[in-house]
Amino acid sequence: MxxxxxxxxxxxxxxxxxxxxxxxxxxxxxxxxxxxxxxxxxxxxxxxxxxxxxxxxxxxxxxxxxxxxxxxxxxxxxxxxxxxxxxxxxxxxxxxxxxxxxxxxxxxxxxxxxxxxxxxxxxxxxxxxxxxxxxxxxEGWIKPEPPAVRSGKKVAVVGSGPAGLAAADQLNKLGHQITVYERQDRIGGLLVYGIPNMKLDKTKVLARRLKIMEAEGVEFQTGTEIGTDLALTQLQSEFDAVVLAGGATKARDLDVPGRQAKGVYFAVDYLTRNTRHLLETEPDKAEKTADYISAADKDVIVIGGGDTGTDCVATAIRQGCKSVNQFEIMPQAPLTRKDDNPWPEWPQILKVDYGQEEAIELFGADPRQFLIMTKEIITKTEQGQKVVTAVRTVKINWDKDENGRFVPVEVADSEKIWSADLILIAMGFLGPEAALAESAGLERDQRSNIKAAYGDFKTNLTGVFAAGDMRRGQSLVVNAIDEGRRTAAAVDQYLT
The missing domain is CATH 1.10.1060.10 (Alpha-helical ferredoxin)
Structure with missing residues (x-):
């Protein structure tokens, strides 16, 4: 106590x-x-x-x-x-x-x-x-502890984000032989490319844990996409069980005129390319990796008010942006709990995260703009290609429609034009990509996630389980770890 x-x-x-x-x-x-x-x-x-x-x-x-x-x-x-x-x-x-x-x-x-x-x-x-x-x-208390006895069972884990790593770690501790498949060039999934280095250091913190897992017997295979490079049926034939933990990587898009212009990117692509550049080159050198996206000397607009949007703000600042604004379609949260948000519910109150703190320090104001909706991305043509130059927005209010649902209603005469050289879409994710499910015959739920009940985590394919965001949709790292652990228990029960 x-x-x-x-x-x-x-x-x-x-x-x-x-x-x-x-x-x-x-x-x-x-x-x-x-x-x-x-x-x-x-x-x-x-x-x-x-x-x-x-x-x-x-x-x-x-x-x-x-x-x-x-x-x-x-x-x-x-x-x-x-x-x-x-x-x-x-x-x-x-x-x-x-x-x-x-x-x-x-x-x-x-x-x-x-x-x-x-x-x-x-x-x-x-x-x-x-x-x-x-x-x-x-203190040196965290050391590799390989299992004393192996079960003779082999499990393939698809995806090396927090759910996949948790499932692999748990199953390995139980004595099963684990191989983790990752389509990217590095192990870690969301942990390596979805979260910026200033929040989670890749070479010191992530690599430290992966080194321990390897020493305990977990095998990692990068650059292998299941469903493209290797069929799921092949994994089923070679392994006693398969855990699908590929995440919810289908980003929610912005359907407005000008969306396809040069200078408009999904936040996850922006963050991924920046981290890859940091890991592959010295940050202070001029040369850039081929797909690097820089905010240097640019007016940046981040569309989306969540953690990923904040990470984009902080990344753009470190790259040397000229200005940064973050659009949020929802109203500003209150400073204290409202009566309809009592303890022990998650407190829906205004927080100033690290990216906003940095913007306030550098530019003198919180970058967040609340109750704002993007209507158009304004472009110009350069060398036959449309290039972003500005964003047109309107203010909104949330009112109930005839069915009692809250819908955005535009505020009259609230249109505004924002100068922009780089636009980052951070509006969340819709679910897992469809290719693997369609090619393998995996059932999906109404939200397009892999269908598997919480508790047993079994898909419609024998010996194939699903965990994390791929099963439940976009969520927290801690939820992914929980699902990885619980899926491991379900897989172990199935194997034994």
């Missing part, structure tokens, strides 16, 4: 972050560590609340509340308060394969359902998780 009176004695404190003006000059992680004494005080704030919701992982109000992997949060908070760091690591790894990832990129729904948060700022659960796992690596 931590210290009995800790939540009354100590205030919430977060680890320091590198100042925005300094961190935008490089691609290093911007978060820093607590001192051990500060971390122990934060652990002490975890109270004996009777029935903790922080590790519940419930769906309340259509959103996740508490930790989807059911982290034993009160237990390891108590352990770090008492200085029992090694025991805290053991409790943390009992439920989460990759706390070094979630401790960096998870939005921390656990903190939204923290009981202390009813009256005071919540316990710093995410920061405590980060502290525990980083201390474990620093």
């Amino acid at each position: 931590g210290k009995a009176t800790g939540f009354m004695e100590y205030q919430r404190q977060l680890p320091a972050e590198r100042p925005p003006a300094a961190r935008v000059k490089d691609w290093e992680e911007f978060k820093q560590k607590f001192s051990q004494a500060a971390a122990q005080k934060q652990g002490a704030r975890c109270m004996e609340c009777g029935i903790p919701f922080c590790h519940s992982g419930l769906q309340i109000g259509g959103m996740v509340s508490g930790c989807p992997v059911n982290n034993l949060i009160p237990e390891w908070n108590d352990l770090i308060y008492k200085g029992k760091w090694k025991e805290a690591v053991q409790r943390l790894l009992k439920t989460n394969n990759f706390p070094e990832f979630t401790g960096r990129v998870c939005p921390a729904p656990c903190e939204g359902s923290c009981t202390v948060g009813l009256n005071d700022p919540a316990v710093t659960i995410k920061a405590n998780e980060y502290q525990i796992i980083e201390k474990a690596f620093a």
Whole structure:
């Protein structure tokens, strides 16, 4: 429970972050560590609340509340308060394969359902998780532990994002021989190309975990797309089971005039190409990888207000953009919880993320524009090709139609033209790409995801399972890890 009176004695404190003006000059992680004494005080704030919701992982109000992997949060908070760091690591790894990832990129729904948060700022659960796992690596406690006995069973995992890696890690620990197939040139999926380096370092943090998994016996094969380079039927014949964890990679497009002009890209392509460039060349050198997209000296418009949109803002700033604006079709969230958003629901309140902080520091204003709809991408013709020059928008309000559904209604005389050289579409994802499902005869649900029930994760093909965003649609890294772990348990039951 931590210290009995800790939540009354100590205030919430977060680890320091590198100042925005300094961190935008490089691609290093911007978060820093607590001192051990500060971390122990934060652990002490975890109270004996009777029935903790922080590790519940419930769906309340259509959103996740508490930790989807059911982290034993009160237990390891108590352990770090008492200085029992090694025991805290053991409790943390009992439920989460990759706390070094979630401790960096998870939005921390656990903190939204923290009981202390009813009256005071919540316990710093995410920061405590980060502290525990980083201390474990620093002390040399995280070492390869190959299974003592192999089962003789082979499992193929398709996709190396958080769901695929979690499934592979769990199944390997159970003694099965695992091969992970990835169509990209690097292992990691969303973790390597979907999340910028300043949030999750690829060569220090991601590579560190992958090296351990390889040492434990997991085999990785890159540059292989199942359904194109290798048929799913071949995997079925060569392996005892197959886990599909290819993600929800079909991006939601923007259907407006001028969409096909040069200078308009999906956010995921922009982020992927930037990270590939960082990993393949020295960042301060002039030469660029062939598909590199630069925001240098450009007016940038990011269409989409979520985490990916924020990552685009931060990336464009580091590339040296001239200006950046982020369009959000929804209204600005309130500063405090509204009455219809009670604890322990996820708090729908305004947050200023790292990308917005950096834009405020450099340009003097929050880049987000709320209740705004893009109507047209304005272009000009250069050397026979249409090139983006501006964006035309209107303000909107959300009103109910005759069926009671909220629909956007344009505000009269609210049209505005925004100068733009680079437009990034960050409007989320519709589901997995269709090619594999169609070629293999996999059933899909109404949302185009691979059809497999939560719990057994079985598809309509014998011995083929589905996990993560490919099964449930776009979601959080922590949800993907949860599904990977649970799918591994279902596969193990099937094999044994």
